[in-house]
Amino acid sequence: xMLAVIWLLPLAGAVLLWALGPQLRERSGIFGxxxxxxxxxxxxxxxNAASEPGGVHVPLFSWIPGFTLGLWLDPLSLLWTLIIxxxxxxxxxYSIGYMAGDRAVARFFAYMNxxxxxxxxxxxxxxxxxxxxxxxxxxxxxxxxxxxxxxxPSAVAAARKAFVIxxxxxxxxxxxxxxxxxxxxSLAYADVFAKAAExxxxxxxxACVAIFIGCAAKSAQVPLHTWLPDAMEGPTPVxxxxxxxxxxxxxxxxxxxxxxxWDNSAPARELVGVIGGVTALAGAILGLAQWDxxxxxxxxxxxxxxxxxxxxxxxAYEAGVLHFxxxxxxxxxxxxxxxxxxxxxxxxxxIRKMGGLRTRMPFAFVAMLLGTLSxxxxxxxxxxxxxxxxxxxxxxxxxxxxYGIGVxxxxxxxxxxFRMLFVAFFGxxxxxxxxxxxxxxxxGAPAWIMRAPVAVLMIGTVAAGYLDxxxxxxxxxxxxxxxxxxxxxxxxxxxxxxxLVSSAIVLVAVLIGFAxxxxxxxxxxALADAPARLARESSTVPPVLVRGFFVDDLIGALxxxxxxxxxxxxxxxxxxxxxxxxVRDTALLAGVLGLFTRAxxxxxxxxxAIVIVVGVACALAYYAFAGVVR
Amino acid sequence: xxxxxxxxIVLMAIELMWNAANLAMxxxxxAWLNNAGHVFAFLVxxxxxxxxxxxxxxxxxxxxxxxxxxxxxxASMRG
Amino acid sequence: MIAFWLxxxxxxxxxxxxxxxxxxxxxxxxxxxxxxxxxxxxVTLSAEFxxxxxxxxxxxxxLMLFVFVMAxxxxxxxxxxxxxxxxxxxxxxxxxxxxxxxxxIVYGVSRTPAAIVPKAGVASGPAGTANVFGSAADFGAALMxxxxxxxxxxxxxLMVAVIGVVMLAGDAAPSATLGHHARRRRGPxxxxxxxxxRRPVEKGSAR
Numbered sequence: 001x002m003l004a005v006i007w008l009l010p011l012a013g014a015v016l017l018w019a020l021g022p023q024l025r026e027r028s029g030i031f032g033x034x035x036x037x038x039x040x041x042x043x044x045x046x047x048n049a050a051s052e053p054g055g056v057h058v059p060l061f062s063w064i065p066g067f068t069l070g071l072w073l074d075p076l077s078l079l080w081t082l083i084i085x086x087x088x089x090x091x092x093x094y095s096i097g098y099m100a101g102d103r104a105v106a107r108f109f110a111y112m113n114x115x116x117x118x119x120x121x122x123x124x125x126x127x128x129x130x131x132x133x134x135x136x137x138x139x140x141x142x143x144x145x146x147x148x149x150x151x152x153p154s155a156v157a158a159a160r161k162a163f164v165i166x167x168x169x170x171x172x173x174x175x176x177x178x179x180x181x182x183x184x185x186s187l188a189y190a191d192v193f194a195k196a197a198e199x200x201x202x203x204x205x206x207a208c209v210a211i212f213i214g215c216a217a218k219s220a221q222v223p224l225h226t227w228l229p230d231a232m233e234g235p236t237p238v239x240x241x242x243x244x245x246x247x248x249x250x251x252x253x254x255x256x257x258x259x260x261x262w263d264n265s266a267p268a269r270e271l272v273g274v275i276g277g278v279t280a281l282a283g284a285i286l287g288l289a290q291w292d293x294x295x296x297x298x299x300x301x302x303x304x305x306x307x308x309x310x311x312x313x314x315x316a317y318e319a320g321v322l323h324f325x326x327x328x329x330x331x332x333x334x335x336x337x338x339x340x341x342x343x344x345x346x347x348x349x350x351i352r353k354m355g356g357l358r359t360r361m362p363f364a365f366v367a368m369l370l371g372t373l374s375x376x377x378x379x380x381x382x383x384x385x386x387x388x389x390x391x392x393x394x395x396x397x398x399x400x401x402x403y404g405i406g407v408x409x410x411x412x413x414x415x416x417x418f419r420m421l422f423v424a425f426f427g428x429x430x431x432x433x434x435x436x437x438x439x440x441x442x443x444g445a446p447a448w449i450m451r452a453p454v455a456v457l458m459i460g461t462v463a464a465g466y467l468d469x470x471x472x473x474x475x476x477x478x479x480x481x482x483x484x485x486x487x488x489x490x491x492x493x494x495x496x497x498x499x500l501v502s503s504a505i506v507l508v509a510v511l512i513g514f515a516x517x518x519x520x521x522x523x524x525x526a527l528a529d530a531p532a533r534l535a536r537e538s539s540t541v542p543p544v545l546v547r548g549f550f551v552d553d554l555i556g557a558l559x560x561x562x563x564x565x566x567x568x569x570x571x572x573x574x575x576x577x578x579x580x581x582x583v584r585d586t587a588l589l590a591g592v593l594g595l596f597t598r599a600x601x602x603x604x605x606x607x608x609a610i611v612i613v614v615g616v617a618c619a620l621a622y623y624a625f626a627g628v629v630r
Numbered sequence: 631x632x633x634x635x636x637x638x639i640v641l642m643a644i645e646l647m648w649n650a651a652n653l654a655m656x657x658x659x660x661a662w663l664n665n666a667g668h669v670f671a672f673l674v675x676x677x678x679x680x681x682x683x684x685x686x687x688x689x690x691x692x693x694x695x696x697x698x699x700x701x702x703x704x705a706s707m708r709g
Numbered sequence: 710m711i712a713f714w715l716x717x718x719x720x721x722x723x724x725x726x727x728x729x730x731x732x733x734x735x736x737x738x739x740x741x742x743x744x745x746x747x748x749x750x751x752v753t754l755s756a757e758f759x760x761x762x763x764x765x766x767x768x769x770x771x772l773m774l775f776v777f778v779m780a781x782x783x784x785x786x787x788x789x790x791x792x793x794x795x796x797x798x799x800x801x802x803x804x805x806x807x808x809x810x811x812x813x814i815v816y817g818v819s820r821t822p823a824a825i826v827p828k829a830g831v832a833s834g835p836a837g838t839a840n841v842f843g844s845a846a847d848f849g850a851a852l853m854x855x856x857x858x859x860x861x862x863x864x865x866x867l868m869v870a871v872i873g874v875v876m877l878a879g880d881a882a883p884s885a886t887l888g889h890h891a892r893r894r895r896g897p898x899x900x901x902x903x904x905x906x907r908r909p910v911e912k913g914s915a916r
Contacts, residue, residue, distance in 0.1 A: 680867055
């Protein structure tokens with residue numbers, strides 16, 4: 001019952017905010033935040049119950065007799081719920097400051113609450129149908145929030161793009177659900193997973209691939225990743241919550257949840273691992289050509305999720321999920337800190353126009369620095385533990401190529417993150433907004449509102465990884481053990497390298513990346529020459545990077561343009577000829593029939609008399625031959 | 631009835647037909663010794679009389695309108 | 710027997726003559742002859758009452774109507790003008806149609822099951838006595854008992870007919886006949902010939 005309350009509270013919040021928005025206005029932020037934090041607190045109270053075998057199961061209602069939909073809180077969904085409501089609550093709080101003064105504040109918080117509700121639906125559901133519903137609603141919430149400032153055409157286009165690509169994923173997921181239902185007769189996780197081992201390999205493979213199409217769309221994996229960079233059109237808190245910490249991780253959740261299926265299909269795991277690796281690498285490469293601070297973070301998100309997918313794909317579920325956990329903290333922190341900078345610079349997002357913010361905005365700098373250190377996997381920070389766990393997992397589970405990709409990407413990550421840091425925060429200021437930036441209150445909101453959540457997140461950024469100390473006996477592993485029973489059987493098959501050696505290799509890659517970034521952007525010589533160097537670099541970036549490996553163009557040519565042509569053809573030909581034609585022709589038919597029957601109405605008595613006689617003759621004939629004479 | 635243009639002739643032909651039916655009915659009534667034929671013939675005479683009267687009235691009315699009683703010319707209800 | 714044959718031939722001949730006579734008045738005369746011979750035939754069929762009715766109603770009243778109408782039509786304007794008959798052209802098809810219909814009737818009749826048992830108590834006897842088939846008494850009894858409803862309905866039909874005829878043909882009467890509804894001139898009216906689009910009929914406005 002408590003679970004249902006946790007689930008529905010944000011929905012109530014969203015509805016109330018939507019209805020009473022004009023009255024609440026500035027106070028809507030407090031209300032929205034309180035709702036989400038209440039859910040968080042309530043979830044904490046269920047912690048113990050969730051960790052027991054079987055978790056907390058709340059059947060809701062029987063849709064058709066035999067189909068019971070309900071909620072299920074077990075370690076996996078508990079983890080996601082805590083992040084959604086916890087980090088979500090912090091971001092709500094931050095938004096009170098960030099969105100202050102915006103004319104549609106209530107609508108913003110209504111949408112944010114709605115998103116939290118949708119995401120909870122997704123993770124708390126105990127069956128595939130609820131999952132699908134949550135999946136779709138989350139896409140809808142994303143559409144609302146990306147296009148929040150709907151008077152910007154770029155925002156509207158980005159929202160539409162995100163939604164359409166998500167729909168592709170929805171179709172894949174639906175197909176998977178069909179396959180699973182047809183073969184197991186049930187939609188509930190418990191039933192499907194119990195039968196997972198008995199299904200034919202081909203069926204499992206098809207289901208897994210279809211599920212992964214959904215994950216690829218939602219989690220921005222290649223080739224369905226193109227919506228994520230554009231999604232940065234939304235307000236920064238939105239980017240932090242949806243496109244860093246939670247929604248894009250729905251794919252990771254799904255794969256982890258369906259672990260029993262994945263345990264039974266090696267080819268599916270290969271596929272997922274490879275795509276995850278490709279995405280991680282591609283995201284990193286594209287990240288090093290970006291000038292917009294949020295786009296850098298967007299590509300880095302894509303890359304890090306690639307890591308997570310790699311992890312859960314090969315069977316290293318705990319590693320992948322751990323990376324999700326730590327990533328939620330440091331990515332949210334990075335985005336919120338970026339938001340601090342953007343806010344202070346009056347919505348300037350181009351890092352070429354920043355500079356020298358280290359001295360002017362020390363708090364933001366520290367936050368960014370901590371986040372960067374964590375994401376690069378520097379020891380002692382959370383990211384170190386999770387990233388290394390993932391990369392090491394590749395090795396353990398027998399995927400040396402993916403291991404190599406993981407190491408390489410770590411190096412590139414270090415490079416572009418520190419590049420961003422150096423360019424934006426070091427050196428002299430390069431523009432008027434940067435010169436005037438300060439950390440006083442902006443737009444009438446006190447600065448502490450925006451800084452406090454960031455401070456809280458910093459704790460997680462540093463410490464979250466410590467939960468995994470101890471390998472298979474760590475708090476983390478024991479916490480998640482009930483969910484991943486079969487995973488341990490997949491270990492083995494790779495070279496017997498200890499985890500310390502693996503971490504050392506990764507660290508070397510990171511240091512190399514840092515060094516290159518320092519030489520190019522951070523050294524004294526580089527900083528002095530900054531404007532000229534940056535200008536030169538801007539003009540020499542190879543177009544393949546700028547255009548995102550031309551994936552957007554490819555999709556446009558292969559899919560978008562033919563679809564548009566089809567639509568135009570239909571509008572020009574089918575609609576007027578066939579559909580309107582049918583209506584017109586019916587009218588014509590009526591007219592033609594009328595013309596014929598008109599000939600009978602001669603007005604001549606004699607004609608009518610003839611008709612009567614003929615009719616009588618027919619009646620007589622009938623009686624004569626078929627005759628009923630009573 | 632179908633061939634003449636004068637409506638009066640047409641009406642007379644109709645009367646002939648009524649009478650023919652009457653004859654048939656009476657003949658069979660006699661053959662089967664059933665009174666129903668007689669009764670029905672009586673009713674037929676009645677109705678035929680009424681119909682003749684009305685028909686003639688229509689002819690008169692039409693003639694007043696059109697100055698013409700030719701069956702083929704009075705086709706104003708055409709179409 | 711001889712009577713039957715003579716009468717039959719006479720009936721057929723007069724029928725044909727009625728339809729084919731050149732002048733309408735001749736048609737009326739032939740029709741009168743037809744009806745009278747028909748009445749005689751009815752008598753041979755033991756339908757004496759009906760024979761009498763036939764003469765009274767049909768031969769005299771109705772045909773009188775015909776004669777009067779012809780008279781009226783002839784005096785209003787010039788002579789009766791009707792176009793040339795289409796008799797020659799339509800003769801063959803009409804006769805064919807008629808033969809077909811007749812054949813059907815005969816065939817149908819021949820297939821009906823045989824007769825109903827004659828009623829008890831009916832015997833032949835001099836006309837006029839009760840309970841004799843075809844007599845007035847017998848007929849009257851049947852009319853008033855078994856066939857009472859059709860009898861009443863017939864009364865209604867006649868009433869309707871009378872009203873109809875008055876409405877249709879009685880318009881030439883002066884306005885006093887129709888009361889305050891009438892708005893018409895006296896005497897024969899001068900009308901425009903029929904045109905396709907006409908102003909509303911005065912007859913209709915009298916209602």
